[in-house]
Amino acid sequence: RAAPRIACSHIRHAWDPHKSVAQNLAEMGLAEDPNKAVPIPKKLLGMEVESDGQQLGKKIVRKPYVVNEMELEASLPEKKSNTLSRDLIDYVRYMIQNHGENYKEMARDEKNYYQDTPKQIKRKINVYKNFYPEEYKNFIASLKPEKMEVQ
Numbered sequence: 001r002a003a004p005r006i007a008c009s010h011i012r013h014a015w016d017p018h019k020s021v022a023q024n025l026a027e028m029g030l031a032e033d034p035n036k037a038v039p040i041p042k043k044l045l046g047m048e049v050e051s052d053g054q055q056l057g058k059k060i061v062r063k064p065y066v067v068n069e070m071e072l073e074a075s076l077p078e079k080k081s082n083t084l085s086r087d088l089i090d091y092v093r094y095m096i097q098n099h100g101e102n103y104k105e106m107a108r109d110e111k112n113y114y115q116d117t118p119k120q121i122k123r124k125i126n127v128y129k130n131f132y133p134e135e136y137k138n139f140i141a142s143l144k145p146e147k148m149e150v151q
Contacts, residue, residue, distance in 0.1 A: 010069045029061035084131055092128045093139060095121060 006012040015024055022032045031037030061067075091111070099105045103118035116124070129136045 008070065010066050010073070014063050014066045027062040028066040029064055030067065082131065084128060088124065089128060089132075092125050096125065096139070097143060 006015060011028065011030075014028055016027075019027075025032045094111060095106045095109065099109065103122050106112065106121045107116060107118045112121070
């Protein structure tokens with residue numbers, strides 16, 4: 001029997017192709033059917049049923065490291081992979097280079113293809129400042145000598 005395609009590397013490495021899906025998941029301490037693993041109490045369903053107090057037999061978890069590794073991976077902080085498009089960066093830099101902080105002038109610029117309002121342009125510039133603070137500082141610093149030469 002071929003092993004199913006498993007996206008999670010922890011489960012894939014612990015998978016035994018000679019056992020059923022239910023057996024593999026039970027050995028790892030994972031639930032095959034979430035409805036059985038965390039049943040809805042009968043009281044919530046509107047039915048009053050008396051329980052006889054017997055516990056279902058506990059299953060033996062032979063591969064607890066799978067769940068432990070998955071919990072560890074889930075607890076790691078998420079990497080921020082937010083980046084801005086090259087077009088937006090070029091647009092913002094062009095506007096700052098040609099208009100400084102005059103957002104009304106930027107809105108009237110012919111390169112304002114998206115017809116952004118002054119507030120929208122200001123917001124885009126602030127997003128650029130927040131995403132790339134070092135690059136923004138260096139860019140502003142490189143503009144200052146140019147302005148000195150013009151005057």
